[in-house]
Structure formats: structure tokens, C-alpha cells
Amino acid sequence: MGGVEGFIYPNELELQWSVLIVLYPFITGLVAGAFILASLERVFNVPAVKPIYRLALLTALSFLIVAPLPLQLHLGHPERSLEMYLTPHTTSAMAMFGFVYLWYLMVVLVLEIWFDYRKELVLTARASTGAKRRLYRAMSLWSDDISPAALRVDDRIGYLVTVIGIPSAFLLHGYVGFIFGSIKANPWWSTPLMPIVFLFSAMVSGIALVQLIYMGTCRLRGIKSDIVCLDAIGRYLFYAFVIDFSLEMLDLIHRIYESDESFKSLDFMVRTRLFTSQIVLQIIVGTLVPLGLLALTQVSRLRDDTRRAIYAVAGILTTIGIFAMRWNVVIGGQLFSKSFLGYTSYKMEFATREGLLPAIVLLLAPFGILWVLIKLMPPWHQSPAAPHRS
Amino acid sequence: MSGDQNPYLHVFRMAGLFAVGIGAFLVLRALYVPGDFGTFGHYRPAALEANRAVAAKFAGRASCEACHTEIVEARKDSKHGGVGCEACHGPLARHASGDDQAPKPVKPDAARLCLTCHRADASKPRTFKQIVPANHYPGEVCTSCHNAHKPQLS
Amino acid sequence: MDLDRRSFLLDAGRLIVLSASASLAWEALLEGRPETAPNYTMTDHWWGMVIDIEKCIGCGNCVRACKTENNVPLEPYTFRTWVERYVVELDDLEHPKVESPNGGYDGFKPIETDTARIKTFFVPKLCNHCAASPCVQVCPVGATFESPDGVVLVDTDYCLGCRYCVQACPYGCRYIDPRTHTVDKCSLCYHRITKGLTTACCETCPTGARQLGDLKNPKDPIHEFLRTHKIQVLKPQMATHSKMYYNGLDGSVR
Numbered sequence: 125m126g127g128v129e130g131f132i133y134p135n136e137l138e139l140q141w142s143v144l145i146v147l148y149p150f151i152t153g154l155v156a157g158a159f160i161l162a163s164l165e166r167v168f169n170v171p172a173v174k175p176i177y178r179l180a181l182l183t184a185l186s187f188l189i190v191a192p193l194p195l196q197l198h199l200g201h202p203e204r205s206l207e208m209y210l211t212p213h214t215t216s217a218m219a220m221f222g223f224v225y226l227w228y229l230m231v232v233l234v235l236e237i238w239f240d241y242r243k244e245l246v247l248t249a250r251a252s253t254g255a256k257r258r259l260y261r262a263m264s265l266w267s268d269d270i271s272p273a274a275l276r277v278d279d280r281i282g283y284l285v286t287v288i289g290i291p292s293a294f295l296l297h298g299y300v301g302f303i304f305g306s307i308k309a310n311p312w313w314s315t316p317l318m319p320i321v322f323l324f325s326a327m328v329s330g331i332a333l334v335q336l337i338y339m340g341t342c343r344l345r346g347i348k349s350d351i352v353c354l355d356a357i358g359r360y361l362f363y364a365f366v367i368d369f370s371l372e373m374l375d376l377i378h379r380i381y382e383s384d385e386s387f388k389s390l391d392f393m394v395r396t397r398l399f400t401s402q403i404v405l406q407i408i409v410g411t412l413v414p415l416g417l418l419a420l421t422q423v424s425r426l427r428d429d430t431r432r433a434i435y436a437v438a439g440i441l442t443t444i445g446i447f448a449m450r451w452n453v454v455i456g457g458q459l460f461s462k463s464f465l466g467y468t469s470y471k472m473e474f475a476t477r478e479g480l481l482p483a484i485v486l487l488l489a490p491f492g493i494l495w496v497l498i499k500l501m502p503p504w505h506q507s508p509a510a511p512h513r514s
Numbered sequence: 515m516s517g518d519q520n521p522y523l524h525v526f527r528m529a530g531l532f533a534v535g536i537g538a539f540l541v542l543r544a545l546y547v548p549g550d551f552g553t554f555g556h557y558r559p560a561a562l563e564a565n566r567a568v569a570a571k572f573a574g575r576a577s578c579e580a581c582h583t584e585i586v587e588a589r590k591d592s593k594h595g596g597v598g599c600e601a602c603h604g605p606l607a608r609h610a611s612g613d614d615q616a617p618k619p620v621k622p623d624a625a626r627l628c629l630t631c632h633r634a635d636a637s638k639p640r641t642f643k644q645i646v647p648a649n650h651y652p653g654e655v656c657t658s659c660h661n662a663h664k665p666q667l668s
Numbered sequence: 669m670d671l672d673r674r675s676f677l678l679d680a681g682r683l684i685v686l687s688a689s690a691s692l693a694w695e696a697l698l699e700g701r702p703e704t705a706p707n708y709t710m711t712d713h714w715w716g717m718v719i720d721i722e723k724c725i726g727c728g729n730c731v732r733a734c735k736t737e738n739n740v741p742l743e744p745y746t747f748r749t750w751v752e753r754y755v756v757e758l759d760d761l762e763h764p765k766v767e768s769p770n771g772g773y774d775g776f777k778p779i780e781t782d783t784a785r786i787k788t789f790f791v792p793k794l795c796n797h798c799a800a801s802p803c804v805q806v807c808p809v810g811a812t813f814e815s816p817d818g819v820v821l822v823d824t825d826y827c828l829g830c831r832y833c834v835q836a837c838p839y840g841c842r843y844i845d846p847r848t849h850t851v852d853k854c855s856l857c858y859h860r861i862t863k864g865l866t867t868a869c870c871e872t873c874p875t876g877a878r879q880l881g882d883l884k885n886p887k888d889p890i891h892e893f894l895r896t897h898k899i900q901v902l903k904p905q906m907a908t909h910s911k912m913y914y915n916g917l918d919g920s921v922r
Contacts, residue, residue: 131766133793133840134747140831140844200829200849207809207828210543213556218832219808230532238528265531267524274521281525308906309802309838385762462840463922465766554710557813561823562710565815568859571737572868594874601729601872605736631727631874635778637753637788638725642875 130466139458139470142478143451144194147486149300149322150450151191152225156297156323157330158184159233159289164360166286172356178240178503179341180334185233186494191225194486197477217303228296232289239282241501243270263500297326304453311386312457317375324368329446331361336439337494339432345504351428355421358435361442362418369411372449389464397459397467402452410445414438572600573610581610585663592664593643602627602662628656708862710816714883715856716911717870718893719792721918723877726751726790728775730869730878735773737857737868746843747771748854749794749869755779756787756920764920791921792878794869795820795841795854796902796910803833803842812851818883818911819858824850838906856880883911 128137162180164170196202209226212219242264249260250268298319304310305318335357342349379387394402417438421431460467473479553559578599579586589595600606608616634644651659659667734740734749751772755765769776772790781788797820798804804812804820811827814820827850834842834851845852857867861880865871870878881890893915900917901910914921 131752131768134745134750134768134771135834135840135843137745138844140834195830198830200831200844200851201827204809204826204828206542206546207811207826209539210547211551211556211810213808213810215805216808216832218806218830222808230535235528242524265524265527267527269519269521269524271519271521274519274524277521277525303832307802307806307836309836458835462838463766465764465922551810554816555813556810558810558823558826561811561813561821561826562815564823564825565821565855565858566862568738570860570863570865572733572860572865572871574860574865574871596876597874598871600733601874605733630729630775631725633778635726635776636781636783636786637755637776637779637790639722639789642723642725 127469127471128466130461131463132461132466132468133463136461137468139455139468141454141458142198142470143455143472143480143483144198144478144486146447146450146454147194147483148191149297149326149454150329150447151187151194151486151490152300153297153322153326153446153450154330154333155184155188155191155228156293156326157328157332158187158334159293159330160327161331161334161357161360163286163290163293166283167290170356172352175350175353176334176338176357178501179338179498181233181237181240182494182497182501182503183334183337183490184330185237186490186497188225188229188233189493190486190490193489194483197482197486217299217306221299221303224292224295224299228289228292232285232292236282236285236289237501239278239285242267242278243275244501246270294323298323304457309462310457311384312390312460313453315375317371321368321371321375324364324371325446325449327364328361328368329443331357331364332439332442332446335361335435336443339436339439341498349432351431354432354435358418358421358431358438361438362415362422365411365415365418365442369415372411386464389460393456393460393467397469398452398456401448402456405448406445406452409441410448414441414445417441570607571605573605573607575599577610578606588661588663593666594663624655624657624662628660628662712884713817713861715797715818715861716881716883716890716913717794717797717856717867718879718881718890719912719914720877720879721789721791721914721916723875724751724790724792725875725877726753726772726776727874728772729872729874730792731771731773733868733872734854737860738855740852741846742773744846745770746845746852748841748852749792751776752791752793754789754791754918754920755781756918758785758787761918761920764922766922787918789916789918791914791917792869793839793841793902794912795856796839796908796912797854797856799909799911800907802836802838802906802908806832806836808832815858817862819856819861820853821855821858822851822853824848824852827851838903838908881913 158180161173162177162184165173165177196205199205208219208222212222214220245260245264246268247270249257249264252260301319301322304313304322305315307313335354338357339349339354379390414437417434420426421434426434455470458468459470475481548558548560550559551557554562575598582599585599602622603619604622606616606619609619629647632644634646638644656662728751730749731747731751735742738748740746740748749771750768752766752768753772753776757763767776772792776790779788797814797818799814799818801814801820804814807813808830809826809828811823812820812833813823824845829844829849829851831844831851834844842851842853844850857865857869860867866880867878870880879890879893881893882888883890890913894913897915899913899915901908901913902917902921903910
């Protein structure tokens with residue numbers, strides 16, 4: 125029984141939740157964060173982030189479509205997964221989450237994107253022939269009315285959906301935090317702070333991701349990214365990061381101070397088995413360095429291109445850091461025995477159903493979907509100068 | 515241009531799409547979920563049946579004693595009186611049901627079996643009779659002095 | 669006299685009918701014919717177990733019997749019940765040395781210690797069949813549940829294998845069966861106790877350290893035992909309302 129230290133209950137030898145379950149909160153976090161960034165424009169009327177409004181929505185949709193896939197791969201019986209919708213156990217956070225996910229996908233994302241894009245879909249349909257025309261007719265649900273009255277309806281409903289969407293995004297990812305935070309058997313997970321920590325780290329990762337995708341797509345299109353937009357995103361990223369970091373520090377200080385029965389076991393685990401992923405990747409590389417870089421852009425006057433470089437580096441480090449945070453929560457919570465007397469280890473394989481290879485594929489898949497969505501529904505037609513129809 | 519159309523028409527189309535989805539869900543539910551789901555709690559009552567429908571491997575002391583009355587007699591006032599038959603003789607449900615194909619019960623190997631319980635170990639309760647084999651007639655087999663069904667010597 | 673003869677005939681009749689149906693069920697059980705238990709009303713029973721640490725000798729009979737009775741895989745290591753050995757320094761309850769080699773399946777190698785400064789004992793463990801079970805609470809589909817007679821069971825034809833219940837159990841008693849890819853755990857030998865037998869572990873325990881009890885049966889000796897001994901459950905702070913009652917449970921037991 126290699127990899128075991130001390131005493132573990134005999135059934136605890138193998139980890140139950142693999143890297144795929146690390147992926148899942150990471151992906152839904154990106155969705156929630158991207159959506160909240162988009163809603164800054166629509167509901168809070170922050171004009172600087174207008175260039176990324178549609179891009180953020182499409183990013184959210186791409187990632188949300190991929191989100192259930194790691195779960196399906198992980199289940200012992202994926203063909204029975206519909207049972208969660210047919211006979212949901214109302215005391216189970218996981219069952220209720222199925223409906224939160226469905227609500228968010230259909231009522232928030234799909235509706236918002238559809239009402240925002242409908243005019244372009246109809247125009248594209250009218251201007252095309254053959255298969256392309258049939259496709260766009262179907263995407264617009266065979267509607268043809270783009271009179272000012274109809275467009276006003278679109279706008280009002282879109283606004284309403286975004287307003288509902290903000291608490292829904294909070295619910296989407298806060299709920300994932302609750303799925304972990306409500307498990308009293310596991311002291312690494314069980315804290316009322318968990319949904320809030322998850323939510324703010326989601327916002328940090330989502331904002332960073334959209335910023336990176338925006339800079340990346342501008343590079344691919346051969347145009348300069350809008351520095352005013354990037355500065356605005358950078359500011360929100362910084363604020364979210366400060367709150368996220370404070371929350372995580374609060375949790376840590378609280379644990380160290382109270383030093384309850386599980387503390388010694390967890391402390392030892394962090395200092396040994398989780399040292400690289402928690403101390404190095406999550407805290408230093410993934411939080412302190414990007415936080416420092418972003419603070420630099422707030423307090424000193426730097427050249428535009430310097431700031432662009434900082435945003436890129438900070439964005440990448442942030443994304444890595446938030447992934448490490450998910451890893452530390454999910455994997456870390458299973459490395460120690462519930463007897464608090466020992467540890468096991470996680471043997472991640474490569475080309476198996478729950479191995480590293482499917483995890484990499486699933487992380488790359490949303491970019492593929494995003495590419496298709498950008499082709500079908502280009503988010504660039506609205507220039508920053510054009511006033512929003514409101 | 516369709517200026518005099520109801521500007522909400524496309525909204526109804528989208529609502530229709532949702533209605534189709536909800537309808538499909540309800541149909542699936544009716545087809546897949548058994549009608550008695552939830553009778554006793556949030557589960558399929560058939561699961562209770564499934565958990566009961568397992569073949570027993572151990573017959574239980576009472577059914578051994580129903581046939582082997584001479585052993586029952588031999589174990590009167592025995593120190594091993596509280597030990598079930600199958601604790602030493604292994605699972606014998608098929609034998610007890612009169613199955614001719616069942617493996618014949620084998621007399622357990624005393625040397626190994628007795629020590630499983632009676633080899634001295636600091637973690638065993640102090641009041642439990644235990645011996646250190648090297649100090650207790652080494653080389654002898656337990657059954658040369660002790661009768662397994664009534665092990666006390668006097 | 670009429671009354672005597674009548675009551676005699678009634679009693680005799682009852683005896684004959686009951687014996688006949690009991691023996692039918694008995695035969696069905698012994699032949700391994702799965703069928704519903706006649707004469708068993710779930711709401712008449714509320715199952716629990718007494719585990720007496722002062723009697724456990726760590727022989728491992730229960731572990732072996734359970735694996736045989738319930739067809740539990742021998743490898744990879746999955747256990748419905750197991751035995752732990754504790755070695756506790758008398759002034760340090762919080763850091764016991766615990767071992768459970770193959771769950772106690774092959775027994776334990778004897779140890780010698782200086783019992784003036786060390787105490788050591790065996791602790792059998794199994795599913796606690798909690799009346800306020802956190803595993804039942806988190807199951808998303810209703811594939812694990814508490815039966816009306818107090819046994820927490822798994823519906824292996826309905827389980828998705830999401831493993832949320834394994835995370836939620838504070839006692840580590842659940843595992844994934846590698847053959848069915850669903851969760852599994854001690855069923856309190858439901859197929860036996862509903863037919864008047866005791867569990868496999870209790871049947872083969874040579875010292876009576878494990879005793880099944882029916883808390884709804886006023887004649888069950890469990891009531892007297894609970895009344896006259898100092899009883900504990902594992903991890904009482906989790907408030908799971910465990911029904912595995914331990915006698916002589918030391919404070920060092922996790």
C-alpha cells in the first residue's frame with residue numbers, strides 16, 4: 125500500500141474524486157466570472173468594458189457547455205445521470221445544483237445571448253442562401269421581425285435577463301462551494317466561508333480569462349486591444365482579487381488560531397503533500413505575484429504596452445493559481461484520513477477515463493467551441509463607439 | 515417589413531421551445547421513474563426487495579443444532595458454549611439445506627484455528643484465556659488435550 | 669371444557685401454521701432461493717448493534733465472514749466491516765497508534781508491550797446505520813436510504829457512482845465496488861435479519877463482542893445492556909444518531 129502514511133480507514137486508500145472533479149468547479153467558476161464581467165456593461169453601465177461584452181457571454185457559454193462533461197466521465201454510471209433530474213433528492217446539494225445549472229444555461233445564458241444577437245441572426249439569414257440561410261433561420265427560431273418595436277422588446281428582455289443573471293451567476297458558483305462546504309465529515313471543506321471563497325475566486329478567474337481571450341483574439345485579428353477596456357478589467361480584477369485573498373487569509377488565520385482536532389493533521393498535509401500546489405502555486409505564484417503586479421498598475425504610471433504585458437502575465441498566473449486552489453480543495457480534502465491519523469496519496473494516471481489526458485482535452489474543448497461560436501456569431505460587429513440600444 | 519406584427523411574436527417562439535423541453539422532461543419522468551417511487555421515502559421500494567434477495571452463506575447456529583443434537587449435548591456447560599458452530603466450521607448454509615453438491619464440512623486444522631483466538635496478544639482482554647505457544651506444550655497439537663466442543667479440562 | 673379445548677386447538681393451529689411458513693422461509697433461505705420474507709413487518713423493527721470492546725479479541729472472524737456472506741471483493745481493498753488495533757500511551761490520548769492490516773482479515777500479529785505505560789485494544793467498525801445519516805442526506809437521486817426498520821441500504825441498480833455519499837460519511841464505511849461501479853457498504857445483512865437470522869459478523873463472533881439488537885422488541889437483551897453499561901457512539905459530535913453502540917470505547921478511538 126504505497127503512498128500511505130500513518131493510519132487511514134481501510135476504505136480510504138483510493139481517492140474518490142479525481143482531477144476531473146477539480147476541473148468542474150474551475151470551469152463553472154470561469155463561467156460565473158465571465159458573466160459578471162459582461163453584466164458590468166449591461167446593468168451597471170460601465171462603458172469601458174463594452175468591447176468585451178459579447179465575447180464574455182460567448183466565453184461563458186462555451187465553458188458552460190463543457191462543464192458537465194468531466195462529471196459524466198467521472199460517474200460510475202453516466203447513463204443514469206438523468207436520474208438527477210427525474211428523481212432529485214431535495215436534501216442533496218448536488219441534485220439541486222443540476223437545476224441551478226439548467227436554469228443558468230437556458231434561462232440566463234441562452235436567452236441573453238439570443239435576445240442580444242437576434243437582430244444579427246435575422247440580418248445574416250436574409251443575406252445568405254442555401255444551408256447557411258437555413259442555419260441562421262433556425263438559430264433565430266424562424267423569426268423575421270426586426271422592427272424598432274421588436275428590437276425594443278429584445279432589449280428590455282435582455283436587460284431583465286441580465287438582472288436575473290447576476291444573482292444566478294452568484295448562485296451557480298456559490299452552490300458549488302456549498303456542495304463542498306456542507307460536508308460536516310470533512311473539516312478541510314466544512315466551513316460557511318466556502319461558497320463565498322469559491323464565488324470570489326470564480327470572479328477572479330473569469331475576469332482574468334476574458335481579459336486574456338480578448339488580448340489573444342485581438343492579437344489574432346491583428347488589431348491593438350483597447351487599453352481603456354483593459355484598464356477597466358484590470359481594476360475589477362484587482363478589487364476581486366483583494367477580496368478573494370482576504371477571505372482565504374481569514375480562513376487560514378481562523379484555522380491556525382482555533383487549532384481544533386483536525387488542525388495538526390491538515391497543517392502537516394499542507395506543509396508536505398500540498399506544499400507545491402498550495403504554498404508555491406496557489407499562494408505565491410497564483411495570488412501574491414499577480415496581486416503585486418496589478419497593484420503596480422494601480423499606483424504607478426506605466427506605459428500602455430507595459431500595462432498590457434502586466435495584464436497578460438498576471439492573467440496567466442491568476443488562472444494557474446485559481447486552478448491550483450480548486451486542486452487544493454478537492455484533492456487536498458481527500459489526502460488526509462478522517463481519523464486525522466494518516467494520509468494517502470493521489471495517483472493520477474494519464475490516458476484513462478479520469479486521467480490527465482481527458483482533463484487536458486476538456487480544458488481545451490471550450491476554446492474550440494468558442495472558435496465556432498465566434499465564427500457563427502461574431503462579437504466584434506458592435507464597435508465601442510456605437511451607443512448601446514437602451 | 516413587418517411593422518404591424520406583434521413585436522412579442524418571437525418571444526412566444528422562444529417560450530414554445532421551452533415548453534417543448536419541459537414536455538419532453540415530463541414524458542421521460544413518466545416513463546423512467548417507477549410508479550411506487552417515494553412510498554417509504556425518497557427511493558425505489560424495489561431496492562428493499564433487492565437487498566433481501568441475497569443467498570445466505572452461513573446457516574446460523576439454530577439450523578446446525580436442529581440436526582446435530584449429539585453435539586448440542588456435548589456442548590452443555592462448555593466454555594465454548596457461546597461460540598457459534600460456523601465461527602469455526604465456516605459457512606455451511608448449503609450443507610444445512612441438504613444440498614448434495616455442497617462441499618463437505620471439513621474438520622478445521624486445530625493448530626491454526628485455535629491460535630487464531632487463543633494466541634496471546636497484549637491487545638486482547640486480560641480475562642480472555644490466551645497462551646504463548648512457545649511456553650504451552652510446544653510441539654503438541656491443542657486437541658491432544660482439549661476437546662474443541664468442550665475445551666475445559668476439568 | 670370447551671374453552672380450554674378451543675384455545676388449545678387455536679394455539680396448536682397457530683403453531684402448525686407458523687412452523688410451516690417459518691420452515692418454508694427457512695428452506696428458501698438455506699437453499700439460497702431469494703424471496704421476500706414472509707411474516708416480516710418493517711415497522712415492527714428498529715435495528716442496532718452492540719459492540720463490546722471489552723470482549724473483542726481481534727480474531728478477524730467477523731471480517732472474513734462478512735466478505736464471504738456478502739461477496740465483498742478481496743482486492744482492491746474494500747471493507748464492509750473491519751477491525752482496528754489501538755495502542756495508546758497512557759498520557760497521550762490524542763495520538764494513538766492505530767493499525768488495521770488488510771482490515772483485520774488475516775487477524776493481527778501478536779504484540780508485546782509494556783502494559784504499565786500502554787493500553788491496547790481492538791475496535792471493530794462497520795456502517796453505523798445512522799438515524800440522521802449524512803450519506804442519505806447528500807445522495808442526489810435516492811440511491812441510498814434508511815429503510816423503515818432502521819437499516820441504511822444502497823440501491824445498486826439506481827446508484828450513479830457519483831461518490832458524494834462516500835465523501836459525506838464521517839466513518840469511512842463506504843466504498844466503490846469495482847465490479848458494479850456503484851457504491852456499497854454494510855447492509856446489516858438485511859437479507860438475514862429480515863428472516864430471523866443474525867448478521868454474519870455476529871454469528872461468527874466467538875466472544876459475543878458483536879450482538880445485533882432490535883430496539884423495538886421489548887424482550888431484546890439490548891435494552892438491558894444499554895441500561896447497565898456506559899455506552900458511546902463513534903464521533904458523537906457529528907450528531908449522526910449512530911445505532912452502533914460501543915461499550916468500553918476509549919477516548920482515543922477515532
